[in-house]
Amino acid sequence: MTTTTAPPTTTSVVRFEDVHKSYGAVHAVAGLSLTLHPGETVALLGPNGAGKSSALDLLLGLRNADSGTVTLFGTSPQEAIAAGRVGAMLQSGGLMEEVRVRELVKLARDLHPRPYPVSEVLARAGITQIADRMINKLSGGQEQRVRFALATAGANDLIVLDEPTTGMDVTARQAFWATMKEQADQGRTVLFATHYLEEADAIADRVLVLYKGRLLADGTAAEIKAKAGARRISFDLDPGEHGAIDENDLRELPFLSSLSVSGTTVRIQSHDADATVHALYRAGLYPNNLEVAGLGLEQAFVALTEAEEARTA
């Protein structure tokens, strides 16, 4: 007789299934479904109040969902955390103040089931030089590095970071992301919420755009830019006989999603750049220094959230 075993369930790292969370009348997480896979570096973007921190709190078991399920590695967040599979660096939560950096790092790794040596944790976070300083004497950026050390004091399969580089200078930020990339290259899943869209563009291989507690877009940065659909057009115009550009002529152009005029320079966002430029010539407006380019992630993000705002208004 042959026995059949059930096929293994997909190896999801994080799974949200139709998750809702309200605070009184505020529906902070409103039917969120998503799955993260091993080895992904995922950026969580969204305007203020989109529900990013709430989603991370649910993911880490710091709050419970009103309905829907959140699982980490197929278990509850609490179980995954107790098993030492998750490291987190959150915005909130003060650090113990009356201790030295090294002592705090040692405490964190002593509590971890799969700890790294203290010297390695300190070096990775770039805080070896300040290991003997008291926590309450650190700058904001140094505190962030210590938080990062605490999140990576042991071997985690998932690292969750809520706006990790806030307060870090450019050099610290670059060093931080280089370290994070090493972690991802070792097969860890990295999920980070950020307001720095250039970080998401440069680092994440997947971008989730959250808006009013729901997933508005999910894809690579290139896919998100394409989804926003618009392109940027810029050109110079000869001022008319009145010595100024008549914006009313430009407003008539088809497929416009935004228009700004500064001196003789016109900047447009269009959903069909070819049609807009053709109409420009047809209107007898002959552009100089014409440039057409795709949107950056930041502009794509603004275009997507504005379109959703208009759709749901």
Ligand SMILES: Nc1ncnc2c1ncn2[C@@H]1O[C@H](COP(=O)(O)OP(=O)(O)OP(=O)(O)O)[C@@H](O)[C@H]1O
């Ligand atoms: N403890 C709470 N009590 C009441 N309302 C809350 C609480 N926490 C969050 N909210 C509300 O829920 C919504 C989502 O907030 P959340 O902090 O999750 O958003 P966010 O995307 O992280 O925002 P930000 O980018 O500003 O950090 C907001 O309207 C916020 O005011």
